[in-house]
Amino acid sequence: MILQGKTAIVTGSNSGIGLGVAEELARAGANIVLNSFTDRPEDHALAARIASNYGIKARYIAADMSKGAECRALVERAGGCDILVNNAGIQFVAPVEEFPTEKWDQIIAVNLSSAFHTSAAALPHMRARGWGRIVNIASAHGLTASPFKSAYIAAKHGIVGLSKTVALETAGQGITCNAICPGYVLTPLVEAQIPDQMKVHDMDRETVIREVMLQRQPSRQFATTEQIGGTTVFLCSPAADQITGTTISVDGGWTAL
Numbered sequence: 001m002i003l004q005g006k007t008a009i010v011t012g013s014n015s016g017i018g019l020g021v022a023e024e025l026a027r028a029g030a031n032i033v034l035n036s037f038t039d040r041p042e043d044h045a046l047a048a049r050i051a052s053n054y055g056i057k058a059r060y061i062a063a064d065m066s067k068g069a070e071c072r073a074l075v076e077r078a079g080g081c082d083i084l085v086n087n088a089g090i091q092f093v094a095p096v097e098e099f100p101t102e103k104w105d106q107i108i109a110v111n112l113s114s115a116f117h118t119s120a121a122a123l124p125h126m127r128a129r130g131w132g133r134i135v136n137i138a139s140a141h142g143l144t145a146s147p148f149k150s151a152y153i154a155a156k157h158g159i160v161g162l163s164k165t166v167a168l169e170t171a172g173q174g175i176t177c178n179a180i181c182p183g184y185v186l187t188p189l190v191e192a193q194i195p196d197q198m199k200v201h202d203m204d205r206e207t208v209i210r211e212v213m214l215q216r217q218p219s220r221q222f223a224t225t226e227q228i229g230g231t232t233v234f235l236c237s238p239a240a241d242q243i244t245g246t247t248i249s250v251d252g253g254w255t256a257l
Ligand code: NAD
Pocket: 011, 012, 013, 014, 015, 016, 017, 018, 035, 036, 037, 063, 064, 065, 066, 087, 088, 089, 090, 110, 111, 137, 138, 139, 140, 181, 182, 183, 184, 185, 186, 187, 188, 189, 190
């Protein structure tokens, strides 16, 4: 149990990649703070399920990652953390000249500024403990672009830059900061797009996944939430003590093209 006794905050972790990362960290022995902006009984039940499945402590703290003060309050309410995974993220697709300003602001706030606020709040706790890991969930779109996703791509490139800066400011202090860049991962968000794509392209499920959704992913296979979680656990392991300020792609070869 390499992460026994460590506490991990995972933002945006009541579904998808965040939940997968939280489960892999729990499997490695870490205590978990789950988060999203909702505060429903099922959010707290999720924390109880993870605690009982993995024999660790888990709690759910509601906080809206589009608001800087709530990002900082999340870290303080958790009592600081050893591991911070900035995962909360949203998407909106439109050409630049039609992109609604409020959508731009919201995406930059949730996908980029939240990581600035949580990192700023978490770093004093990590410095006091002499150990810390910040893992930012960026994207293949943190390294490459696609049309119509200006805010998302700007935010994801931004979080790669933020990761490098935090790495330099913490180098040699037992703290590392890196970004994971997933390609397409089959989360509920992506699953929900499949029926529409089948209709639009008049293709069956397997064809639409292979030829449309995974067109830029040479493996033609989705990455899994468990693989993103496993990469996060690796970045928290002693083998990764000198890995800081870099990106790790989990994208089936997308960024090798
Ligand atoms: P998802 O919609 O399943 O999960 C997003 C999570 O963020 C949810 O838990 C949601 O509740 C939370 N969230 C959204 N707005 C929030 C807010 N204001 N405050 C707090 N929490 C909020 O999506 P996902 O696919 O699991 O994406 C997770 C992260 O991985 C995102 O940063 C996304 O950009 C990134 N990513 C996803 C893929 C993919 O193919 N699924 C690929 C690359 C990167």
